Amino acid sequence: MLTIDSIILTTAVGTFIIYLLAHLLVFRFIAVKGVLPWLMRVFFLGTFFNVILNIYLSLSKTKIMMESGILGVGFCVFLSFIIYGIMSFFYVLNIYGPYESSLSVRLIREIYQTLPQGSTIYEILKRYNADMILRTRLERLIGSGEIIVEGPIYRIGKYPCIFLTLHYIGRILNRIVLKTRAEHIKKKYK
């Protein structure tokens, strides 16, 4: 007999596995400009499976679910979705994101191509440089609708920008840690 805890965790982890498989399958065919919108689409596909799995388990394990009532079932579905969302976001932020867009990872991999001799700065710049970095990012941001291009001018688009949101959260956190610490040091050495 499944407990409510195990139903939530099974559906969340199960959905995440489906998300991961769909991600690995779909992203073989996605161009750079499609990366950000397809990340969202695959996430919504996972959400769909999450709801289906929850409904299936709720119906097949009626005894527990009947006890908890509609509000309880709704709460379980919501929690399962939240956990699935956190896991997916973590995967994108820490595994797929760095692979797809980290400069350091790319530089390391460029040097890896020339093992055991290594690369000079000129060889590295020939294969990977600021111009490539800029064009790839513009392509990605235009593809996701986060920026738009009007003639030769680039502007912020109508869709909310995840990079700005992350930047502001990080900046607040940074300010809390560093500013309070800086004030403390100032007082200490006065």
Add this chain to the structure above:
Amino acid sequence: MLYLITSILLFILSIFIHLIWCRHKDVQQLNIALFFFISSVCLLIYFGAVYFHPYLRLEDTRSLWKFPLKLTAAFLYILLVPYYPVLYYSSFMHSPTQIIVLLLKEQGGITLKELSQHINDERFIIARLNSLIKNGYIAFDGYYYRLVPKTILFCRILNIYQKLLGREMGG
């Protein structure tokens, strides 16, 4: 709900303890190992409370307040812990994407030529290579950049991931 609130409050508490600790350190860094230690202690406190405290031990499937979510709350806590350092470090690392969107936000509109003045090799290639050398991920003999053993292993893992993903090299 009670278990979720307990775990989230303990997560906030671990952040507060960590911030207070950071205030009393002179080094300008996050002391990440310490945060993981504090959050592990808070997780143990959570398990101790839900399995031994007389009020928290009782579960009730009919009451949303005492809904049986002991493990879900603990799992949520474990998932939230790595987000704190990741978001913190993302504010230090000025990625080219962040710089592009910040410039567009500040200036309204900008041309490719103006953008390329901010995204240049010195700032994003040379500086990153220097940072990689400083952190011991690559070695530089004055002419050649070479990988150290741990970075070679990392690249091999990335190659496996690339095969699974079926995409070209990112960057």
